[in-house]
Amino acid sequence: MLSQIVRPMVQTQLRLLANSRATRSTLISTVAQWLSFLGVRAQVTELDAGAGKIRIALTVDKPEAADPRDWQQILYNLQQSETEAELLSTSAANFTPQQQSKMQRLLAYLIQIGEPGHSVDWNTLYPQLQALGLDEPTLLGIRSALKVPQSLDDLIEGLDSDVAAVALPKAVSIAMLDKRVNSSEDQALTTLLKAMREQQEVGC
Incomplete structure (x- = not known):
């Protein structure tokens, strides 16, 4: 039952990201949640350790639950210049x-x-x-x-x-x-x- 609850939630999260004016910082804060309990397809492209922590770089493909238009909008938003001072649209x-x-x-x-x-x-x-x-x-x-x-x-x-x-x-x-x-x-x-x-x- 948990998977039936969580997987539809991916689409909602993606829509929030697609409509956010601070997509980069929003994505950073939500990707950890995605990977902890969702079936997001991801590939580790870099992994190293230092200062008592593990640093991981990931390449994430479009989740199955994603609307293609939302996914394309997220990719577009990430390519735009953004600053940390931008307000989140839904927060x-x-x-x-x-x-x-x-x-x-x-x-x-x-x-x-x-x-x-x-x-x-x-x-x-x-x-x-x-x-x-x-x-x-x-x-x-x-x-x-x-x-x-x-x-x-x-x-x-x-x-x-x-x-x-x-x-x-x-x-x-x-x-x-x-x-x-x-x-x-x-x-x-x-x-x-x-x-x-x-x-x-x-x-x-």
Whole structure:
């Protein structure tokens, strides 16, 4: 079931990249997520080590789920001159306070159902969430949301597609922190994907 949730998400991620004004920096931040849980065809073209780290260069082919037009747009965007100062077209940093709260509560819900009946060890969880690329305001919002039980029905109601598109890959990463997906996590990810797709169809 996880693959059925994750693979369609590639198309959404590609569309975000195709419409981004900062495709290069956006791609850098998302490619690690792609390779961790998606069947992206990639070839390592360079690998070396230094300063306690491994450096890898990759050549990535068009994923099967990609719309050819989106893929061509991404290639075109990468060839254009860009600066780090350019704003992302779809980013949690550009969300309204209500959208930010919704995403934080969604991610808190995934954490809560990951180990039901167990209290969250924030000192252990915090660096794991940092490693997923979550910024400090989002982390603080998640910590606050963890203090009360979250309801999936309430979170899905009125969920807009931008929030769903940004939250879904983070939600999958959170569900995979313990290298497994329980039935509650599977249901939540499936529901989130369904809600996102329904919103996108309405917007078409």
